[in-house]
Amino acid sequence: PELRRLCVHESIGNAIPREGFVSAFDNFPIPIELVSDDETYDEGDAVASFEPRPEFLDAGWVHVIRAGYDAFDTNAYETARTPLTNSTGIHGTTVGEIAVGYMLSLARMLHIYRDRQNDDDWYEPEYSRPFTVEDERLCVIGLGTLGQGISERANALGMDVVGVRRSGKSIPGVSEVYHPDDLHDAIADARFVAVAVPHTPSTEGMISTAEFEAMGDDAYLVNVARGPIVDEDALIDALDSGTIAGAGLDVFETEPLPEESPLWDFEEVIISPHRGSATNRYHLDIAELVAENVHRYQDGESLKNRVV
Numbered sequence: 001p002e003l004r005r006l007c008v009h010e011s012i013g014n015a016i017p018r019e020g021f022v023s024a025f026d027n028f029p030i031p032i033e034l035v036s037d038d039e040t041y042d043e044g045d046a047v048a049s050f051e052p053r054p055e056f057l058d059a060g061w062v063h064v065i066r067a068g069y070d071a072f073d074t075n076a077y078e079t080a081r082t083p084l085t086n087s088t089g090i091h092g093t094t095v096g097e098i099a100v101g102y103m104l105s106l107a108r109m110l111h112i113y114r115d116r117q118n119d120d121d122w123y124e125p126e127y128s129r130p131f132t133v134e135d136e137r138l139c140v141i142g143l144g145t146l147g148q149g150i151s152e153r154a155n156a157l158g159m160d161v162v163g164v165r166r167s168g169k170s171i172p173g174v175s176e177v178y179h180p181d182d183l184h185d186a187i188a189d190a191r192f193v194a195v196a197v198p199h200t201p202s203t204e205g206m207i208s209t210a211e212f213e214a215m216g217d218d219a220y221l222v223n224v225a226r227g228p229i230v231d232e233d234a235l236i237d238a239l240d241s242g243t244i245a246g247a248g249l250d251v252f253e254t255e256p257l258p259e260e261s262p263l264w265d266f267e268e269v270i271i272s273p274h275r276g277s278a279t280n281r282y283h284l285d286i287a288e289l290v291a292e293n294v295h296r297y298q299d300g301e302s303l304k305n306r307v308v
């Protein structure tokens with residue numbers, strides 16, 4: 001059946017401006033409605049949402065405006081035979097820049113200088129502390145859109161980039177691809193380890209005490225994927241004991257990161273509020289993807305980024 005309307009669930013406001021998103025669709029073939037939790041759906045409805053709701057299963061097709069769809073119950077979508085799509089493919093530049101930003105800052109101490117600036121402090125660090133990222137090894141875990149965005153940029157900075165993924169498939173700029181079984185070999189000589197995998201049963205807790213011990217004590221963790229992939233208590237212990245040197249973190253086990261989290265207090269930890277993908281054009285990238293899929297749906301073509 002044809003789609004008769006696109007329902008934009010209000011939860012998209014978690015990531016992008018609601019009205020801005022709705023008005024980003026030019027010459028759109030069907031009406032677009034902003035909907036709240038009292039809406040009901042049938043198979044003539046397409047839904048774009050940030051959060052899951054059980055009633056979306058009645059729609060003709062559901063689009064998760066995020067790349068990570070771990071909050072959605074994919075089994076329920078399979079059972080209901082409701083197609084589910086996500087927003088992978090659009091975050092290579094935005095998240096790639098944030099990841100490289102953490103690495104440059106951690107290497108050259110921009111975060112420390114900025115902290116000291118708050119006290120009008122002309123702070124001169126220990127001579128041995130700053131280093132260039134050039135010629136340092138980066139291990140990127142997950143070589144999809146995020147991993148590629150990070151790898152390309154790191155490669156342009158002269159870093160030695162290796163990666164980890166199950167398929168073993170290489171991408172430009174990555175000199176060696178390790179299997180997840182060989183994770184410890186992959187991270188052992190890396191100055192930076194960047195996490196860019198989806199949150200799944202096999203990635204949950206994949207970075208924990210043993211991995212921090214496998215990393216060097218001068219190594220930094222970057223997590224731009226999902227909080228639960230990194231065991232946060234183990235990370236706090238590793239930072240406390242000097243097992244690793246620091247971290248750049250966009251994602252956390254609990255978000256917003258609770259006030260009482262020790263992570264806030266480490267000088268060598270940079271925290272961003274899960275805004276690694278946030279720019280003033282984010283809503284346009286998502287709208288373009290949704291619009292393409294509406295056209296595909298109406299033309300009977302297969303949907304882009306289909307996950308169920």
Ligand code: NDP
Nearest residue numbers: 067068088142143144145146165166167198224225276277
């Ligand atoms: P992709 O699907 O493009 O890439 C995922 C990559 O992870 C693939 O290379 C895949 O390769 C690899 N992978 C999957 N499972 C494993 C595993 N068990 N071990 C090792 N590698 C694995 O996803 P994106 O790059 O678009 O996004 C990745 C995740 O990042 C999202 O799921 C989301 O959670 C998060 N994200 C966070 C954002 C933020 O705002 N901070 C923004 C966008 C995404 P292979 O199949 O070969 O293993």
Ligand code: 7N6
Nearest residue numbers: 015066067068274275277
């Ligand atoms: C929006 C973050 C994703 O998975 O988590 C990100 O795409 C979205 C602020």
